[in-house]
Amino acid sequence: MLKHIHLLFVLVVAVTFFYRVYLAERQPEMLQNKWLKIAPHALASVLLLSGIMLTVQGEWLSQSYGWIVAKVILMLVFIALGLVTMKTQGIRRWQAFGGSLITLFLIVKIAIAKQVLFFL
Numbered sequence: 001m002l003k004h005i006h007l008l009f010v011l012v013v014a015v016t017f018f019y020r021v022y023l024a025e026r027q028p029e030m031l032q033n034k035w036l037k038i039a040p041h042a043l044a045s046v047l048l049l050s051g052i053m054l055t056v057q058g059e060w061l062s063q064s065y066g067w068i069v070a071k072v073i074l075m076l077v078f079i080a081l082g083l084v085t086m087k088t089q090g091i092r093r094w095q096a097f098g099g100s101l102i103t104l105f106l107i108v109k110i111a112i113a114k115q116v117l118f119f120l
């Protein structure tokens, strides 16, 4: 159940991020909307919270937990790149967007493998 909530929010965070990048390019004035400013933080918080609860519930910290540390660090990188994506324009925006896609891919890969391999 909790895992499904976690996965649902992974999807919602990804889709709403893509939507905001689309808006930033096509209708930037829409981003002034109060809800579009608050929602990303609320969604990311639920994602983080569900991740922390899964960690406690699955007693993942009593095993080798490098992958959890890696996920948390990469999630921070993902958030930072997301901010750069939204705040910049042109080539910088697409570089940051590309970086955030790679980061997201790595997080999912690490989540499934539950280990951090040298070559990821």
Ligand code: HEM
Binding pocket: 003, 006, 007, 010, 047, 048, 050, 051, 052, 054, 055, 058, 060, 068, 071, 072, 075, 078, 104, 107, 108, 111, 112
């Ligand atoms: C953008 C951020 C995140 C993404 C994309 C993500 C993605 C995923 C995915 C795809 C799974 C399912 C893997 C599987 O079992 O097949 C998963 C499980 C899990 N995630 Fe995350 N996650 C994110 C953030 C976090 C954070 C920040 C934490 C910890 C603080 C966390 C903790 C966990 C745990 C413990 C599981 C394993 C649940 C279990 O199998 O019992 N996640 N995550």
